[in-house]
Amino acid sequence: MSENLLSLIVLLSPLVFVATAVASWFQPGCRPKKIITLSKVATLISLLIVGFGSFLVGRRGLIESTLWGMEGIGFSIRLDSLSLIMLGMIALLGFVIVKFSCNYLDGDPKQGAFMGKLAATIASVQLLVLSGNIGLLFFSWVLTSISLHRLLVFYPERPGAQIAAKKKFILARLGDAAVLLAIGLLYNTFGTGNLEIMFTAIKNDFSSGNGSMALELSALFLALAAVLKSAQFPTHGWLIEVMETPTPVSALLHAGLLNAGPFLIIRMAWVMDASTVAPILLLVLGGLTALFASVAYLTQTSIKTALGYSSVGHMGFSLMVCGLGVYPAAMLHLVAHSFYKAHAFLSSGSTIDVIRAMKVLDETRTISPLKVVLGILLSLLLFTGFAWLWGIDPLNELPLMFVGAVIVMGLSRLFAAAFARKWNARLMSRAGLLAILVILSFFTLEAGTDFLLGMQVPDIRIPALVNILLSGLLLLGFFLVVLVQILAPQLSHKPHYQSLAIHVRNGFYANAWFDRLIGATQLLSPHDRQLSGLR
Numbered sequence: 157m158s159e160n161l162l163s164l165i166v167l168l169s170p171l172v173f174v175a176t177a178v179a180s181w182f183q184p185g186c187r188p189k190k191i192i193t194l195s196k197v198a199t200l201i202s203l204l205i206v207g208f209g210s211f212l213v214g215r216r217g218l219i220e221s222t223l224w225g226m227e228g229i230g231f232s233i234r235l236d237s238l239s240l241i242m243l244g245m246i247a248l249l250g251f252v253i254v255k256f257s258c259n260y261l262d263g264d265p266k267q268g269a270f271m272g273k274l275a276a277t278i279a280s281v282q283l284l285v286l287s288g289n290i291g292l293l294f295f296s297w298v299l300t301s302i303s304l305h306r307l308l309v310f311y312p313e314r315p316g317a318q319i320a321a322k323k324k325f326i327l328a329r330l331g332d333a334a335v336l337l338a339i340g341l342l343y344n345t346f347g348t349g350n351l352e353i354m355f356t357a358i359k360n361d362f363s364s365g366n367g368s369m370a371l372e373l374s375a376l377f378l379a380l381a382a383v384l385k386s387a388q389f390p391t392h393g394w395l396i397e398v399m400e401t402p403t404p405v406s407a408l409l410h411a412g413l414l415n416a417g418p419f420l421i422i423r424m425a426w427v428m429d430a431s432t433v434a435p436i437l438l439l440v441l442g443g444l445t446a447l448f449a450s451v452a453y454l455t456q457t458s459i460k461t462a463l464g465y466s467s468v469g470h471m472g473f474s475l476m477v478c479g480l481g482v483y484p485a486a487m488l489h490l491v492a493h494s495f496y497k498a499h500a501f502l503s504s505g506s507t508i509d510v511i512r513a514m515k516v517l518d519e520t521r522t523i524s525p526l527k528v529v530l531g532i533l534l535s536l537l538l539f540t541g542f543a544w545l546w547g548i549d550p551l552n553e554l555p556l557m558f559v560g561a562v563i564v565m566g567l568s569r570l571f572a573a574a575f576a577r578k579w580n581a582r583l584m585s586r587a588g589l590l591a592i593l594v595i596l597s598f599f600t601l602e603a604g605t606d607f608l609l610g611m612q613v614p615d616i617r618i619p620a621l622v623n624i625l626l627s628g629l630l631l632l633g634f635f636l637v638v639l640v641q642i643l644a645p646q647l648s649h650k651p652h653y654q655s656l657a658i659h660v661r662n663g664f665y666a667n668a669w670f671d672r673l674i675g676a677t678q679l680l681s682p683h684d685r686q687l688s689g690l691r
Contacts, residue, residue, distance in 0.1 A: 162212055163221035163233040166286065169205040169243065172198040173250075173279035180272020188268030192258050195271050199251040202282075206244040213240055220288050220352060229349035231295075234288025238487070238612045242285035242419060245491050249411050249498050250278045256502050257404040270310060274404065277303040281412055285419065290339040290349040293423075297335055297381075297416070301328035304413055307405045308398055320397035323670060327391050331384035335420075338377035342427070345370045355426040375431030378424050379438050382478075386417030386471035389445040393667025395468060399460040403501060406460065410467045411498035418474040418490050422613060425483050429614040439479030439623065443630040445472030447637055448660075454641065455661040463500055470497070473562075480555035480627065483613035484606035528642045531571030532635060535591060539564040542595045553616050558627050560598055562634050567591045572642045 176194045183191050212219060212235060219235040257274060261267040280303045283296035305328070308321040339349070345368065346354045358371070387395040398409065421428060421438065428434055449469030456462035470493045477486040539560060543550070550557055570587040619627070662668070 160222045163219050163235055166205055166209045166212075166235060166243075167221075167233055169202045169247065170279040170282040170286070172201045173275040173282070176275035177272040177279065180268050180275070184266060184269035184272070186263060186265050186267055188271065191268045191271045195254045195258070195275060198275060199247070199254050202247040202250060206240065206247045209235055209243065210240050213237060218352065220350075223289060223350070225289070225291055225349075228347060229291040229343060230289060231292045232288040232350065233286050233292075234351060235286070236612050237608045237610060238423065239285050241487065241491065241608065242415075243282060245494055246278065246281055246285065246412060249408070249494060252498060252502070253404050253407050256407070257402075260404060261402065266310070270307075270402065273303065273306050273310070274408070277307060277408065277413070281416070284416060288351055290342060290351065293351075294332075294335055294339055297420075298332050300413055300416055301325075301332065304409065307408075308401055310401060310405070314400045316397055317400040319671070320394045320400075323394040324398075327384045327394065331381040334377045334381035334384065338374045338381065341370045341374040341377070345374075351423075358426045358430050371427060371430045372433060375424075375428050375434035376437065378420060378427065379434040382417035382421050382438070382475060383441055384417075385420070386414055386475060387468050388441055388472055388475070389448050389468070389663075390666035391670075392445070392449070392465075392468045393663065393670050396461055396464040396663070396667065399458075399464070406463075407498045407501040410463065410501060411494040414467055414471055415474075415490050415494060417471060418478060418486055421475065421478040422483050422487055422490075425478075425613040428478070429481065429617075432620075435479040435481065436623065436626065437479070438475045439626055439630070442472040442475030442477075442479060443626075443633070445469065446476060447630070447633050448472075448664075450637055451640070452660050452663060455657050460501070463497070466500075467493075467497060476630070477559050480558060480619070480623070481614065481617055482555045482559050484609055485556065485559045485602050487609065487613075488601050488605045528568070528572050528639055531574075531642075532565060532568040532638060534571050535564050535568040536561060538567075538588070538591055539595055542592065542599070546599050548599075552618060554624065555616055555619055555627070556602070558631060560595070561631060563598055564591070564595055565634055565638050567594060568638055569642055 176191065176198050179194055180188070180191050217236075221233040224231040254271075254274065257271065261270055264270065277300070280296055280299040283292065284300055287293040287296055301324075305321055305325055308317060308324060311317055342354060343349055346357055348354065384391060395409075395414075398406065401409075428438075446469045449465045449472060453462050453465040453469060456465060470489070474486050474489050474493070477483075477489060540557075543557060543560065548557065567590075570590060571584075574583050574587045659665075
């Protein structure tokens, strides 16, 4: 069987969702049995297609369809380990979200229309990850934004949803323009839209950081598009405001569509590898966003708003890791975050009941800053020792060490909690074993992801001096954030801390500035305007 036919068989996965979307036009109302059945069948077919595609890629490696277009640009499918990992993740999320939606919107007068729009959105994301040509890549990139917009305004009578959708629409069009400029430069440089031909040319003709000006600009526009797509500070406000959409939309958005930004960078990793400025942009902006959002997350009183800031922070961390060039770790984090966030949103309604049912209450204990610093240093020492035993070369794999250090730094809260109590050897040993388990999981899963991706992404390189300095500053920032988080119960009564918490809770008012810029207050009633603090 030819590669062209095999790749087109995999194309059935988005096509069955397209068929569901089209069928919803004829049954858009309440309890559409045929649409619900078709949606469930589409998710099962998608899972089977993923299994079939994984078998093909495991046996044959890279598979590409022939081009449907002209002058080297148009429609073609690319099957490799990266596209199959993403397709599998989307298929699993689609299966869960569609099943949840069938019950969640039961009785809604527009349930059929919702199921169709949901299916269209899943199809657009699947087309994006299967793209083998910049023509299809750009088309599906725009299609994901348009299909998401239709879900965000599913209840048009809600002004909050309209405001969020308007801001998202503006940012999405800017992102589309950035992608269009990037692929225009790439096409002009290589004379083709085929991704594999471009990647091969970059591998053969350009070393890291020594690309042409066209490649430098292309990478910069791609980084800008990823930043706009992934709600990075200060453009994050729309993501915090989309909570008036149905819960399945929030789950799909946070677990799937936001990942389009990091996925674009990972897919175009060879272009980024030939650039100098773009990785620095991702490193700085992603790192600062991760720091900001992780602090803002702790100040929120709404569960969904807190989850929104969590997504902003995770996307920032993923882009920061891409800026470091540790693409397997970025891919691992992307997939892990998707499943975690889908579960968090779909189960958010029962969170209060879970908290009420907790039989063990957390006891806040005072702890000295010295013990907190000791806990952080102990975590880093444990991580460094394990990395040495694992065989990691700190000089040649410095970016990987940095990523691992940021992740493991969170373990310092375990040791800080243990230090806050009277000395207990059993408690300390349990904290140590849990820390080792987390470190082992990180290195094992990262190595596994690196093996799966293979030659689809560049190897880790020794970073330039400016990247090392910036990474060190960010690591210091994460150190301070963890320190403040642990000491927060003791600082909460301080006036300066309370004032800062108000500013952080409001995102340093970047979202309010955006509201005024686009005239969002005109969409609110006087009562809603007063409640939101806008005039």
